Amino acid sequence: MLSSKNSPEKINLRECSSRAAMRDESLLVEGCRKGKRRKQRELYEHYSPYMFAVAMRYAPSRLDAEDILQEAFLKVFEHIGTFRGDCPLEFWIKRIVINTALNHNRRKHVAYSFQDVAEIENLVPDVELTLSHYNFTELLGFVQKLPERCRLVFNLYAIEGYGHREIAEMLEITEGTSKSQYARAKLLLQEMIKENERVSYADARGR
Amino acid sequence: MPMREEDKFADDFKKALEGAKMDPGPVVWAEIESKLRHRQKRFWQGKAWLLVILLGIGLGLSLQKFSSPLRRGAAMPTQNGKVLVPNHSASFWGIMTQPRLEKHTVPRQSQTEPPLSFSQKSPPPPFSIEFRANPPKNFSQKAGNTFLLPLRENSAPEDYEKAPATPAPSQNQAQYLAAALPSWGAFPLPLSNPASRHWPQDTLQSPKAPKKQSRIPKSPWTVALAFGYQQFKPHLQQDYARYLARYLNAHQLTNIPTEQFFASLDEKTQSRFSFSALVQVAYQISTRWQLRTGLTYQHWQMTQQTNAYFIDRASQKPYAFISQLSAQDIQTDNLARSLRSLPGYNPNGLNLLNLNHLNENKSLQLEISYQYLSLPLEVGYVVGRHQRWSHSLWGGTSLDLFLQAKYQNPHLGSEKRLTLLENKAYRNVSMSLRMAWQSAYQLRPSLSLYAQPFFQQSLFARNQSDAYLRFAPFSFGLEGGIQWKF
Structure with missing residues (x-):
């Protein structure tokens, strides 16, 4: 027996709407x-x-x-x-x-002056941070506060899903630089989130 | 795509940020639309110019074709029903380069066909005519009535000296030649030439023939003086909405209904009498190509009128944006004075002004004039020549030096001048593109009158700030003047 999810009527409707959209x-x-x-x-x-x-x-x-x-x-x-x-x-x-x-x-920025910050990669602690209680605007604010190059690499890697090799080709940098910039972005974001949580906690206690 | 490492942090961000939507506001589309319209306009302008150039070249080529004596020769009947068509590679007043003689047979339509349009009274020539710019040294007289006619340019009397004497023409022939030759740009043999001794002198004094030939200018230099009238379009509104939107955003003036403001914004700029005066020096590189430069004084005038006000949503009062930038303050001189006393006055940007408070809600009017001194550099191509007319196409750039801007508010009777030294609002030097079509009429060999319609477009904004009003005017005009050839 077909489930209602896969019923032919549903499929036809979905196909029709997709065709109409196309x-x-x-x-x-x-x-x-x-x-x-x-x-x-x-x-x-x-x-x-x-x-x-x-x-x-x-x-x-x-x-x-x-x-x-x-x-x-x-x-x-x-x-x-x-x-x-x-x-x-x-x-x-x-x-x-x-x-x-x-x-x-x-x-x-006429030329990207990406500095290799490979050493940072090893320093990034694997911290468990919950982002579920942040809304889009807050997270966007964090990303926008990142330095220019970190923001580019973070967006391309974390959000768009490009690999470091592709990012390196797109930005004309080395793969290592892409990795280190991403690590730096991650570290900065974690710091920002922690700082934000600390301020929120202090505010809550102050009240 | 290569395998990516597991990254919970990145995935969380991705989930939160991907697929989100934000409203960009109405300003972006307004600007996109304005740029699309502008591009479309430029596309059509480009096509129009291409058409004008092609038409010009076509016209020039056809003029050249019809102005050639060869064409006329082709219509000339001869005794045996044949005509001789000399095939020259240059026009009748150009430098004769490779003259060749070709025989063409043209069917005779009628024995009584009029000879040519230049002289209906002239009888049909009962002889054939042969044009030779440089007769060969071993030239020998042909059988029958053949005349050897040196042309205006490149005629070499010494070559003629070596040529055997041409038989004297009959009275009819001589009259015919005397009437026809000047309009062909050819001359009878000089009197000093032994060949011309046999010619009846009186027949050479045709009313159409020049009695005395002026000196033919040899120098490649030409000087011109001209005066022009132009209409210009200043392109002032292009970034206005953008500028105001930036200001609103920067100052977080969220209670202002920008859509309503931009919808009701009605800024008009109208060109007034604008003129140019120029001195030019041209150098002839070859028979077709020329270079010219000089100095042009340009005086542009326009009226700017705006109703730039809006109703504040919170207070329901009318407000205006009053710019205090550069010389714009003359626009609202008395308003500005009152404004300065208000709290929160911003001397470097736009200010919100309550019109009810100042009891002023009239549209603002400003008369502006700009004065520039330009240094053009243009290349010209002679498209065609027809008798005394010469047509050429010019194109090039011009460096424009800002001299002065003057602002007047007729309503307030106030005036402000912004000179080169105190100017901070406009670029001191800007650049324009110029194209012109010149038609010149030769009064004398060394003196011509000319008229040229032209188009001029600023290559970039003439004002300093890219964010503020973009002043990149283009103009159409007509220049007329006089040229001397040395």
């Missing part, structure tokens, strides 16, 4: 290719909240994130003709946002 997406892409402003706006409104959160992770401030988002969407509209549809549109746009964020950082 059709909508291809219509949106087609409209953007033709330069229709309404379709461009629809695409922007659909994807911008998600992409803005991505940009916020890579940028030190909201204004920088706005710049990244703006630049990325201009690139999206310019190069939408090259989108072949072999991956979801969302991934394609996200990739552009990340590349734009990396370029943005590269422009701000």
Whole structure:
């Protein structure tokens, strides 16, 4: 007997909605290719909240994130003709946002002066920290407070899931530097969280 | 993707941050839209320029084709029904390079066909005409009525001396030649030439023929004086919304309905009488290519009007953004004075001003003029020549030195000048791109009048701050002047 989760009706409904979404997406892409402003706006409104959160992770401030988002969407509209549809549109746009964020950082700091801080890696204690009671804004605040290079490596490794070798190629650094920057980011984040917890605890006791 | 190590800390972060959504606010789309519109505009402008250039080249080529004496020769009937078409590789007043003589047979339409448009009174020539710029030394007289005609440029009298004398033309032939030759840019043999002794002198005094030939300028230098009128578009609004949004964000002015503010923002800039005066020196590199530079004084004037105010959501009072940056304070001179006395006055940024408090809610108007001294460097290509007309296409850059900006508020009767020395708001030197189409009419061999429509675009913002209003104007205009060739 089929479970309700796998019932043919459910599958058909899911397939239908997925097909409808794909059709909508291809219509949106087609409209953007033709330069229709309404379709461009629809695409922007659909994807911008998600992409803005991505940009916020890579940028030190909201204004920088706005710049990244703006630049990325201009690139999206310019190069939408090259989108072949072999991956979801969302991934394609996200990739552009990340590349734009990396370029943005590269422009701000003419050359990355990544220092090898390999020794830190060994000093990072394996601390069990619970993040469940932090909301998105608080965690984003911690990430934004990280130094520029640590933030890039942390985002690419921990959130996007790239390996250190890929990150090294993307940022034109060595694999070792990528690892050490990640370790440093982790250490700084742990310190920030601990400090935050200490302040919260002190506040609670003060009351 | 390579295998990743287990990392609980990273996974927790990933779970919390991935897939999150945040509202970027209305400003980003407004800016994207404005840039898309701008790009679209530039795309069409580029296409329009390409079309103008292609049309110019086409026009030039066709002018060149029709202005050639070869074309006219082709229409000339001869006794045996054939015409001789000399195939020159340059136009009739250009330097004659490789003249070749080719015979073409053109069917004769009628025995009484008029000869050419230049002289309806002239009888059809009962002879063939042969053009030779540099006759060969072993030139021998051809059978029949053949005339050897040196052209204006490259004519070599000494070569002619070596050539045997041409037989004297008949009265009709001589009249015909006298009428036709000047419009072809060719001249009869000089009187000093032994070949011309047999020519009847009176027939050479045609009303169309120049009695006395002026000295033909040989120097490659030309000097020009001109005056121009232009319309310019200042591109002032491009980053205005962005600037204000940054200010609001930076000061955490969250109670301000920015959407409403930007929706009701109605800033108008209108170009007023703007002109340029220039002195130019051109150098002719080759028959087609020229270089020119000089000094141009540019005076741009515009009126800026804005209703930049909004209703504060909390107090329901109208407020205005008043900029205290650079010379903009003249815009709101008396408002600014009152503003300075208010608590929380920010001398280096925008200030919130309660219009009810000051009893002032009129739109703000400002008359601005900019004065620049430019040093252009342009390359020109002679697209075509037709009789006395010459058409060329010019393009290049210009270095623009800021001289002065003047701000006037007609409503308040106030005025402020910002000179080069005290200027901090504008770049002292900026750069522009220039393109022009020049049509010149030769009054004398050394003197021409010309007119040139042009387009000029600033390559980057002329004001210092990238975050504030972007002043990167473009202008269209018409310049007219006089040229001397040495």
